[in-house]
Amino acid sequence: MNYEWVDGYLLSKPEVTKEFKEEWEWDRYLLKGKMISALCTDKNGKEILTLKCEPVFAKKLRSQYKDIIPGYYMNKVHWNSVYLEGEVSDEVIKNMIDHSYELVINKLSKKMQNAIKNGDKND
Template sequence: MKYHWIEEYILSKVGINKDFKKEWNWNRYLLKDKMVAAICKDKEGKNIITLKCEPIFGEELRTRYEDIVEGYYMNKVHWNSVNLDGEVPDEILKVMIDQSYELIFRSLSKKVQREIGEYK
């Protein structure tokens, strides 16, 4: 995996917990019980990270970078997978992680958002 900083970056986000979904062989990064990111291998054995993005932004990224594709085993409109041995710039990957976190955070109830905010 080329992006050795990814796990530390994701885990630095407030409220994120990591688990391992044995049935899927996925490392998942969760905010409460909602997935923000998953690191796994695709059907070809490539290391990938799957992240949620705004649909228009995700489509633009898939057009610009061949190492970004529709989400592996996820909703193809909202989720995108990045080849972790590819050539996506670090800054783009950080923006994708930040956006995935923000989208999941905003999907939580205001009460839960406030609870997470107290961790800061």
């Protein structure tokens, strides 16, 4: 994998946890039980990172990078997958992770959002 830092970066986000989904063979990254990302391999064994993405931004990224495709085994409108053996820069991947995290946190209740932002684990 070209992006060894991805796991640590995802887990550095407040309240993000990691779980292995055995039946899918995916590492999933969750915020309060809602998936923000997944690391897995495609049917050819190539490593991919899948991230939630706003639809217009998702299309823009796909048009700019051949290694960014519609979400693998996910809703093709709201998710993108990135081939990790490709040529997408660290900066773009970090921006995609940040974007995915923000999309998910903004769907949580205001109480949960405030608790996460304030570092309160007892929400």
